[in-house]
Amino acid sequence: MMYQIYQAQQDLMTPIRLFARGTGAVLRQFDTGRPETFALRQLTAALELLGSTGITHTRPPFGFTSVEIGNRDVAVEEVPLHSTPFGTLLHFRKDIDLPQPKVLVVAPMSGHFATLLRGTVQVLLPENDVYITDWTNARDVPLSAGRFGMDEFIDHVIRFQEEIGQGGHVLAVCQPAVPVLAAVAAMSESRNPATPRSMTLMAGPIDTRISPTKVNELAQGNTIEWFEKNLVDTVPWRFQGGGRKVYPGALQLTAFMSMNMNRHVRAHLEQYRNLVGGDSELADAHRRFYDEYLAVMDLPAEFYLETVRTVFQEHHMPLGKFHYRGRLVRPELIRHTRLLTVEGERDDICAIGQTAAALDLCSGLPAGMKRNHLQTGAGHYGVFSGRRWANEVYPLVRDTIEAAS
Known part of the structure; x- marks a missing residue:
């Protein structure tokens, strides 16, 4: 059941994230870099952060040519x-x-x-x-x-x-x-x-x-039956592996992030400052890391x-x-x-x-x-x-x- 709830939430947020990314890309063209467009730069930075927070289930490319x-x-x-x-x-x-x-x-x-x-x-x-x-x-x-x-x-x-x-x-x-x-x-x-x-x-x-x-x-604090009951779910039938029992990658990611939540919050606040300040190198490094980190597999x-x-x-x-x-x-x-x-x-x-x-x-x-x-x-x-x-x-x-x- 939790997998269906998670997938419904993803389906709901996907168009919102796409809208945020698209709107941010359009507004960014009007940013002149001068003080009078500073508020616009803040808005586009916030839109990019909103648009980039979603989990994906697609393997990123290795990219070695x-x-x-x-x-x-x-x-x-x-x-x-x-x-x-x-x-x-x-x-x-x-x-x-x-x-x-x-x-x-x-x-x-x-x-x-x-x-x-x-x-x-x-x-x-x-x-x-x-x-x-x-x-x-x-x-x-x-x-x-x-x-x-x-x-x-x-x-x-x-x-x-x-x-x-x-x-x-x-x-x-x-x-x-x-x-x-x-x-x-x-x-x-x-x-x-x-x-x-x-x-x-x-x-x-x-x-x-x-x-x-x-x-x-x-692992030591719970029985194997607890893990099976609380962390294993069934893939929805809309996917090729429909009906297969899995440990959803989204749960694993949530567990890892919760161990260092303050670090991830700081990283996103720093990314906001990078985008507003125009530090493209640091901003690109952040994007590369989280594009990979937020791509999960079951x-x-x-x-x-x-x-x-x-x-x-x-x-x-x-x-x-x-x-x-x-x-x-x-x-x-x-x-x-x-x-x-x-x-x-x-x-x-x-x-x-x-x-x-x-x-x-x-x-x-x-x-x-x-x-x-x-x-x-x-x-x-x-x-x-x-x-x-x-x-x-x-x-x-x-x-x-x-x-x-």
């Missing part, structure tokens, strides 16, 4: 290599003959599209042959496609790694750290030729018993509930109880895949120690093949985007890949 390698620009083409109803292995193919390390970026299925990792990919592109898991919005997946739970997520990681072929590497951002660790363990046990040579786990909830955050406390209910139960409530991975397709997952059997874990000093979603727990679980790896990096000054998103990712974290990822290649 070229990348600078050495002293020349190289064309980049997005090529789907393998697709299922739930996701696509997307290859950022570059027009070069130079062989580069093949890196699979596993994006989180946690309410945002894979394009949230645009900054991650941008830094990786010049020196690596980059692939990404481009997950599909669950409300666009018909019921006939079947279920999608933790096993199916791991299936996709393994299949995508096999599509990339031997000698690849994997980098998991946030939530997929657990299924990626399980996938690599399963591939190692079966001696799969496509087992990645290195695995980077970034700000992922391997052991959420360590320094619990508000996210962890929410999660299959099976995957969401299984993640809450096995990762956040019952801690299957650190307790040695995690299963994949009925078989116990054994991280200690990972013996040839270098491991790098990365954490943020100020991460309020995945606390210090939760990702580094993977180092102890991978006891079959020699000490020289695994390490943890604590990024000072970084929050959750700063681990995989922005200047700290580019200047301090990525060099360690590059070193790990080079050492394993």
Whole structure:
């Protein structure tokens, strides 16, 4: 029922937002920049803010057309290599003959599209042959496609790694750290030729018993039945995935924003000042961030509930109880895949120690093949985007890949 109410509200507000954007664009043409049109500039700024606050369910473009390698620009083409109803292995193919390390970026299925990792990919592109898991919005997946739970997520990681072929590497951002660790363990046990040579786990909830955050406390403070009753709903029949049970992306976004509501309010007040003051560079940066942040995707209910139960409530991975397709997952059997874990000093979603727990679980790896990096000054998103990712974290990822290649 809540999904229908949310969608009705979206349907009601869409024409209002379109009117605000259109009116603002027209009035902006009469702004001369002189003091006598200052009130008009204030009005157009307010209209733009009103018009840009809506949630969308459409994946934004990655937007990569070229990348600078050495002293020349190289064309980049997005090529789907393998697709299922739930996701696509997307290859950022570059027009070069130079062989580069093949890196699979596993994006989180946690309410945002894979394009949230645009900054991650941008830094990786010049020196690596980059692939990404481009997950599909669950409300666009018909019921006939079947279920999608933790096993199916791991299936996709393994299949995508096999599509990339031997000698690849994997980098998991946030939530997929657990299924990626399980996938690599399963591939190692079966001696799969496509087992990645290195695995980077970034700000992922391997052991959420360590320094619990508000996210962890929410999971521990409610039963799985509470989550299913209060946070899972049915996609309206007007959409392709009508009838599918999902955790609506809008709810996930609301939860994330509520954790830092003051920060978002300040950001929009600052955007109003940017627009009135004519600071186009800062205004454009704000638009780019919120265009991405407000684009949400629904999660299959099976995957969401299984993640809450096995990762956040019952801690299957650190307790040695995690299963994949009925078989116990054994991280200690990972013996040839270098491991790098990365954490943020100020991460309020995945606390210090939760990702580094993977180092102890991978006891079959020699000490020289695994390490943890604590990024000072970084929050959750700063681990995989922005200047700290580019200047301090990525060099360690590059070193790990080079050492394993």
